[in-house]
Amino acid sequence: MTAPTKPPHSHSAAPRSDGPLGQSLHGAVIDWFEENARDLPWRRPDAGPWGVMVSEFMLQQTPVSRVLPVYEQWLARWPRPADLAKDTPGEAVRAWGRLGYPRRALRLHGAAVAIAERHGGDVPTDHAQLLALPGIGEYTAAAVASFAYGQRHAVLDTNVRRVLARAVTGVQYPPNATTAAERKLARALLPEDEHTASRWAAASMELGALVCTAKNEACHRCPIAAQCAWQLAGKPEHEGPPRRGQTYAGTDRQVRGKLLAVLRDAHAPVPQAALDRVWHEPVQRARALDGLVADGLVEPLPDGMYRLPAS
DNA sequence: TACGCGTGGAA
DNA sequence: TTTCCAAGCGT
Numbered sequence: 001m002t003a004p005t006k007p008p009h010s011h012s013a014a015p016r017s018d019g020p021l022g023q024s025l026h027g028a029v030i031d032w033f034e035e036n037a038r039d040l041p042w043r044r045p046d047a048g049p050w051g052v053m054v055s056e057f058m059l060q061q062t063p064v065s066r067v068l069p070v071y072e073q074w075l076a077r078w079p080r081p082a083d084l085a086k087d088t089p090g091e092a093v094r095a096w097g098r099l100g101y102p103r104r105a106l107r108l109h110g111a112a113v114a115i116a117e118r119h120g121g122d123v124p125t126d127h128a129q130l131l132a133l134p135g136i137g138e139y140t141a142a143a144v145a146s147f148a149y150g151q152r153h154a155v156l157d158t159n160v161r162r163v164l165a166r167a168v169t170g171v172q173y174p175p176n177a178t179t180a181a182e183r184k185l186a187r188a189l190l191p192e193d194e195h196t197a198s199r200w201a202a203a204s205m206e207l208g209a210l211v212c213t214a215k216n217e218a219c220h221r222c223p224i225a226a227q228c229a230w231q232l233a234g235k236p237e238h239e240g241p242p243r244r245g246q247t248y249a250g251t252d253r254q255v256r257g258k259l260l261a262v263l264r265d266a267h268a269p270v271p272q273a274a275l276d277r278v279w280h281e282p283v284q285r286a287r288a289l290d291g292l293v294a295d296g297l298v299e300p301l302p303d304g305m306y307r308l309p310a311s
Numbered sequence: 312t313a314c315g316c317g318t319g320g321a322a
Numbered sequence: 323t324t325t326c327c328a329a330g331c332g333t
Contacts, residue, residue: 059329066319066328100317100328107331137331157329177312205329214327215322246326248317257317295316 022189025167025224026200032223033203036210040064041071042147043202049123049148050081056140056147057108062099064209070097082121084112090308093297094264102260106296106309107135125149143201152197154186159208160201164189166212170229172238173214255279255288260297269305 041047042055054074058067074095078084084092089109096105111133115123123144124130130141142153161174164185174182191197211218219225219235230236248254258278263270279285289306292298299309 056329061316061328061330062318063320063328098318100319101330103316104331135331139330143329155329158327159329209329251315253316253318260317291316 019188021168022191024227025189026191026196028223028227029203029207030196030199033199033206037202037206038064038210041068041075049125049144050079051075052148053111053123053140053144054108056143057104057111057135058099060104060140061101066099070095070099078112080121081112081115081123084109085116088308088310089296090299090310093260093308097264098261102297103295104135110134111136123148125151127151127153146198146201150195150198152190152194153201154183154190155201155205156182156186157205157208159205159212160186161208162214163204163208163212166217166230167224167228170233170236172230172236252284252288252291255284256292259285259289259292263298263306263308266307269301269303269307271305275306 037043040055042051047055051071055067055071058071058074077095078087087109089106092105092109093102096102099105114133115121119129124133125145127141127145130136130144131138136144139155139157142155143157145151146153146155156178158174161178161182164182165171165174168185168189189200191200207222211222219228219231222228222231225231255278259275262274262278266274275289276282276285279288289298293300296309299307301307
């Protein structure tokens with residue numbers, strides 16, 4: 001990546017009516033962001049709302065470094081929602097490659113169809129309309145509204161949750177699932193001014209991604225270390241039950257991944273025997289394939305062959 | 312609310 | 323090698 005983006009406006013002129021705690025954080029974090037923000041393609045002015053939306057789908061649980069090349073290919077191939085809507089869901093799944101969670105590709109295709117049919121081909125600006133699209137939940141609706149349209153929303157992703165847990169609550173990690181208390185805190189900290197609020201959303205997220213990381217946090221580079229409740233408390237370690245880990249080897253997910261990889265790489269329908277080769281245990285193999293069909297990721301043909309969905 | 316859902320890189 | 327983690331969503 002090249003030089004960081006420099007937004008044209010400064011936060012300092014914006015009026016604020018939020019509390020003193022927020023005021024002491026916003027300026028420092030936004031200033032830090034203006035100096036240290038990564039130059040990511042979906043942050044460039046020419047990315048547009050569709051580019052922002054595509055990036056948000058891809059970034060759901062997938063690191064930036066792996067999203068970058070697929071994002072570029074995707075936008076080059078389908079520069080507008082209507083372009084994707086005209087193609088098959090199977091092509092979306094194929095182009096998704098190995099980003100993981102391929103149901104996201106299906107949902108992004110479904111969202112493009114809905115945008116073409118219901119919104120005149122333009123990504124909706126309204127939070128509720130965004131939320132109604134497949135694959136868009138609370139976080140993504142707020143992120144698109146904020147990043148693409150500059151609106152004022154609490155954008156509460158895993159990075160922001162961790163920053164608030166440490167800086168405000170004084171604990172090492174947020175709860176496993178987002179709580180009402182976290183939402184309330186995020187709303188309370190949201191700058192009153194719309195432009196400042198959208199900058200704060202991006203800046204606090206970037207701070208969590210680059211400095212206030214889950215492991216090996218870089219407090220010496222943190223613009224709010226002096227005010228951080230966790231730092232001031234001596235950085236106590238997480239107490240309580242271990243945070244939920246993800247097992248993978250031997251699960252249906254692994255089998256599904258192997259099955260779908262065969263179909264992604266094949267550009268013609270595949271016989272059952274080719275799928276049988278990916279996993280030795282027939283019961284689990286059948287269950288995984290049934291699940292893929294049920295999810296709409298695989299289409300069984302009348303002749304016993306399988307392919308990615310053509311419709 | 313808790314769980315299922317992919318993948319690969321880093322420690 | 324194993325474990326943990328990465329801009330969540332839908333049920």
